[in-house]
Amino acid sequence: MQTFLAVFWPPVLVLIAAIIILHIWASALDEPFLLPTPRAIVRIAINRRDDLLSALWTTTEAALIGFFCSAAGGIAAGVALSASSLVRRAFYPYTVFFQTVPIIAVAPLLMIWCGPGLPAVALCAFIVSVFPVIAGTLTGLLSTDPALEDLFRLYGASRWAKMWKLRLPSALPSIFTGLRVAAGLAVIGTVVGEFLVGVYGPREGLGVRIVSAKKQGRTDEVFAAVLVASLLGLAMFAVINLAAKLLLGRWHASEQDH
Amino acid sequence: MQIANLHKVFDNDVVAIENLSLEINPGEFVAILGPSGCGKSTLLRIIAGLEKPTGGTVQIGQGKIAYVFQDSHLLPWRNVLRNAALPLELAGVERTDRIAAAREALSQVGLADAVQRYPAQLSGGMKMRVSMARAMVTHPDFLLLDEPFAALDEINRQKLDEQLRRLWLLHRMTVIFVTHSTAEATFLADRAIVLSTRPARIVADLPIDLPPDRPAVIRSSPAFATTTQKIYDALERGGA
Numbered sequence: 001m002q003t004f005l006a007v008f009w010p011p012v013l014v015l016i017a018a019i020i021i022l023h024i025w026a027s028a029l030d031e032p033f034l035l036p037t038p039r040a041i042v043r044i045a046i047n048r049r050d051d052l053l054s055a056l057w058t059t060t061e062a063a064l065i066g067f068f069c070s071a072a073g074g075i076a077a078g079v080a081l082s083a084s085s086l087v088r089r090a091f092y093p094y095t096v097f098f099q100t101v102p103i104i105a106v107a108p109l110l111m112i113w114c115g116p117g118l119p120a121v122a123l124c125a126f127i128v129s130v131f132p133v134i135a136g137t138l139t140g141l142l143s144t145d146p147a148l149e150d151l152f153r154l155y156g157a158s159r160w161a162k163m164w165k166l167r168l169p170s171a172l173p174s175i176f177t178g179l180r181v182a183a184g185l186a187v188i189g190t191v192v193g194e195f196l197v198g199v200y201g202p203r204e205g206l207g208v209r210i211v212s213a214k215k216q217g218r219t220d221e222v223f224a225a226v227l228v229a230s231l232l233g234l235a236m237f238a239v240i241n242l243a244a245k246l247l248l249g250r251w252h253a254s255e256q257d258h
Numbered sequence: 259m260q261i262a263n264l265h266k267v268f269d270n271d272v273v274a275i276e277n278l279s280l281e282i283n284p285g286e287f288v289a290i291l292g293p294s295g296c297g298k299s300t301l302l303r304i305i306a307g308l309e310k311p312t313g314g315t316v317q318i319g320q321g322k323i324a325y326v327f328q329d330s331h332l333l334p335w336r337n338v339l340r341n342a343a344l345p346l347e348l349a350g351v352e353r354t355d356r357i358a359a360a361r362e363a364l365s366q367v368g369l370a371d372a373v374q375r376y377p378a379q380l381s382g383g384m385k386m387r388v389s390m391a392r393a394m395v396t397h398p399d400f401l402l403l404d405e406p407f408a409a410l411d412e413i414n415r416q417k418l419d420e421q422l423r424r425l426w427l428l429h430r431m432t433v434i435f436v437t438h439s440t441a442e443a444t445f446l447a448d449r450a451i452v453l454s455t456r457p458a459r460i461v462a463d464l465p466i467d468l469p470p471d472r473p474a475v476i477r478s479s480p481a482f483a484t485t486t487q488k489i490y491d492a493l494e495r496g497g498a
Contacts, residue, residue: 147331150308154325155348155396165348169335251334251376 036220045224051209056228059190059205062118063232066125067186071179074130078137078175079163092138099131103189107196116197121205124193129185136178140171176244183236191229206232259284259305259400259432265313266300274300276457278314284399287426287433289443291493292453298436301458302404305434321399326406330385332377332392338364339373342391349396356395363391366428367421383414387421394425401433408437416474419445423472440489444482445472450489454496462492 019038026037036044045052077095081088107124114120144167152162194207204212206229213221259282266275274297282288292298303309305316306325324345332341339357340347342364346356364373367387377385386407393401403422407415423446426433437443443450444466452462466485468476476482 145331147327147329148333150303151325151327151331151344152348154306154308154323155345157348161348165344166333169333172335248335251378 033217033219036223040220041223041227044218044220045227048221048224052206052224052228054203055206055209055225056232058201058203059187059194059207059229060232062121062193062205063125063186063190063236065118065122066189067129067183067236069122069126070130070133070182070186073126074133074178074182075137075175077130077134078141078171079168081134081138082141082167088138095131095134098127098134101127103128103192104196107193110193111197117200120197121190121193121200125186125189128189128192129182132181132185133175133178136174136176136181137171140174141167143174144170173244173248176240176248179240180237180244183240184233187229187233187236259319260317261305261314262317263314264301264304264311264316266297266304266309267312273457275304275311276459278459280451280460282432282434284432285430287423287435287446287448289435289437289447289450290453291437291440291443291450291489292458292496293455293493294438296453296456296496297458298453299404301453302402302434302436305400306402318400322396323400323402324393324396324398326389326393326401326403328405328408330377330382330389332385332388334377336376337373338369338375338377338380338388341377341388342395344392345396359395360391363395364388366394366425367391381414382410383418386410386414386418390418390422390425394429397429398431401431403433403435405436405438407442415442416445416477420472420474422446427471440486440493441477441482443489444468444485445477450485450492452489452492452496461496462489464488464492 022035023038026032026035026040029035032040081092081095103124106127107120110120110123114123148166148170149162152166157165190205191207191210194205195211198204198211199208206225209225210222210229213219213225259280261278261280261282264275264278264280265273267273278301290298290301300309302325304311305318306323308325333344336344339360343356343360346359351359361370361373364370367390369384369387369391372380372384377388380388389406393403407418410418419442422433422435433447435443435446448466448470450462450464450466451460452464453459454461464485468481468485
């Protein structure tokens with residue numbers, strides 16, 4: 001507990017300060033439609049917890065599917081691109097498409113192609129979040145220590161051994177940097193997808209809740225749903241951090257205690 | 259080992275090595291000296307087959323080669339034992355055999371107690387010892403070292419020099435040791451080859467007449483000082 005406090009007091013302090021400022025501001029403004037007080041947001045979140053939790057679950061499902069596709073597809077694409085400079089020159093510029101595409105403009109197309117359902121929403125999450133994984137994997141694979149490449153060559157290592165025993169392990173820190181960014185983006189992509197797809201399946205996601213709360217003028221509920229979506233992104237980020245710590249903790253500088 | 263009329267021209271038209279011929283006998287301990295950037299590392303990389311010569315030939319016959327770099331270059335995600343076992347793992351040696359061989363190589367460099375540690379937990383000198391154990395684990399016929407201890411402090415460097423000499427007495431492999439330190443060359447080698455500034459050619463090929471078994475105190479003997487001076491003079495003649 002003591003170490004927990006030692007590590008987390010700075011962000012907790014910032015959070016408390018932000019809540020106090022928001023509270024003073026919202027109370028002084030006294031326009032709940034424009035800016036609800038933190039207390040009103042928490043109250044509505046508790047009152048509508050069943051709706052919010054079911055929306056959270058729906059959104060989590062789509063975000064996780066999108067994220068895992070990004071992780072698998074992004075790492076595979078990074079490995080493929082690292083194979084030769086010709087392949088890289090030919091294809092890498094087009095992967096930037098994922099980074100620059102305005103998802104809000106493409107999402108309607110996805111709806112036309114996939115129908116208004118989970119695949120369209122997960123695809124939104126995938127498109128938004130795959131590029132950082134590709135870039136992270138490729139950067140990591142291409143910055144392998146040249147002396148170690150020489151060493152593996154000297155001992156007649158196969159391509160397979162070079163990839164599994166040298167390049168991928170040394171790319172891991174960089175891959176995790178990409179995955180961290182992708183985790184947050186996957187949640188954003190999912191919420192945007194839900195905005196456009198609307199209700200799908202038996203339940204509605206956080207994006208749908210945000211749209212309908214806004215239509216009803218329930219700003220406090222919009223805030224509550226946004227808060228839950230942010231917490232989902234944060235939780236995914238935290239899980240990836242934990243995985244990075246377990247995998248890299250013993251050897252990589254970025255995971256050692258600062 | 260026969261090196262004949264070796265040429266190396268880099269892509270940017272810099273001539274690194276020009277018409278260099280050299281013969282090294284099996285089991286010989288040779289130091290190669292030369293000013294910084296003269297092409298001695300390039301020569302070593304060509305001998306190891308890591309680079310192709312522009313002209314000339316290198317014949318080393320049958321035999322395993324090991325190479326020690328300027329820094330330890332260990333795999334940071336592997337512990338000391340698995341780092342030392344890497345060359346055997348890449349050669350497809352059975353797990354129990356390669357672990358046993360790695361333990362033996364590590365104990366020969368005084369690291370028997372550190373096998374479970376990770377590189378991040380080792381000092382610079384210890385990392386370099388692991389690097390040496392990794393090179394020795396295959397029982398190489400040729401051990402090539404490219405200024406391996408240059409980054410270490412004086413005391414660690416001398417200790418590692420002593421360790422390397424002991425390893426050579428034990429295994430009698432052919433050693434080619436690139437350095438720019440005249441004292442290090444004198445302490446370690448039985449023969450010093452001095453190269454000129456670029457393009458590298460041989461300025462002097464000096465025998466080092468010191469006893470095979472060299473205690474640390476040999477560094478303060480008159481014979482040691484004379485030999486060091488001879489190498490130094492040759493380096494100066496080469497334009498260093």
